[in-house]
Amino acid sequence: MAVYTQVSAEKAQALLRLYDVGSLVSLKGIAEGVENSNFLLETTQARFILTLYENRVDPDDLPYFHRLLAHLHEARCPVPRFIEDRKGQWLQDVAGRKACLIEFLPGISVSEPTEARAAAVGMALGQMHNALKSFTEIKPNPLGQASWRSLFGKCDAVATEQFQPGLSSRIERELDWLDANWPTDLPAVASHTDLFPDNVLFNGDRVGGLIDFYFACTELRAYDLAVTHAAWSFSNDGGSCNTEVGKALLDGYASCGELLAEERHALPVLARGASLRFLLTRLYDWINTPADAMVTRKDPLAFLKRLEYYSGVEGLGLFL
């Protein structure tokens, strides 16, 4: 349940008095998500998402996310807008947290992607990267390739071995391999870097919303595509790869965005990197989140399985 900070009806009413969006009808905590506290807030005029930023989002990064979403909205990409109050303020203080009122986008997130939906997501990602060519602000990726060794260093060695014997040496080998093979000269653009199925809202097979931009940063755009491939083309546990879904995603991307031959060539390496990134962040969270915490811990091994798949012969064939 991702409601870490409670918001009373009185506090929500006081917040809404700053805006010109009607008065409070209902306020419900949203169970999905693990990073922030999210509420579905309905007024006499419309529905909104009220997000309170918890410890994992640096408030200093919020203006970047605001400018990024404004740019994408201007370019007609399906992203939610931050709502401004009567004074033009979009950032508020609610219950001791930085908070924003955000446009509600209708749609459902899917748990079993089809080829049609994977193609639509690929197209939406390609369109987004195109639109962001004119967004020139640079924000380094705090979870980029250069950070993975030190992130692994923060995962307790004993707990890692207890989690799965041999995992430490497998990760060490992969870190070395990625250091030696990581591409550096590919096009970079502001990227989502976490476009998992739970961050895409569909109306039928049409993408109605791309949400949760709080990992957005400047990255190799083909890495963003590789993350999306790793997130969409496997069963949740990583045990099986749906090659047709993966192909539909890549074809959708190439039809709307730009995929240079050297970017396609680098995808096997980037997909291994993407798998290691989520293996490491999930491992770190697994070790450091108490088993009885309110948050559901995500399985790191689901991304070890993806890593092994991408490292094998079958994995290479995915991107030809």
Ligand SMILES: Nc1ncnc2c1ncn2[C@@H]1O[C@H](COP(=O)(O)OP(=O)(O)OP(=O)(O)O)[C@@H](O)[C@H]1O
């Ligand atoms: N703009 C929006 N329109 C409609 N629903 C939304 C919107 N933003 C968020 N939601 C709903 O709230 C849920 C949680 O949002 P989000 O994924 O941003 O949470 P989070 O805690 O920041 O993220 P995560 O744990 O996925 O990193 C989503 O799964 C979705 O159901």
Ligand SMILES: N[C@@H](CCO)C(=O)O
């Ligand atoms: N998408 C991430 C969670 C943080 O956004 C994961 O599945 O590990």
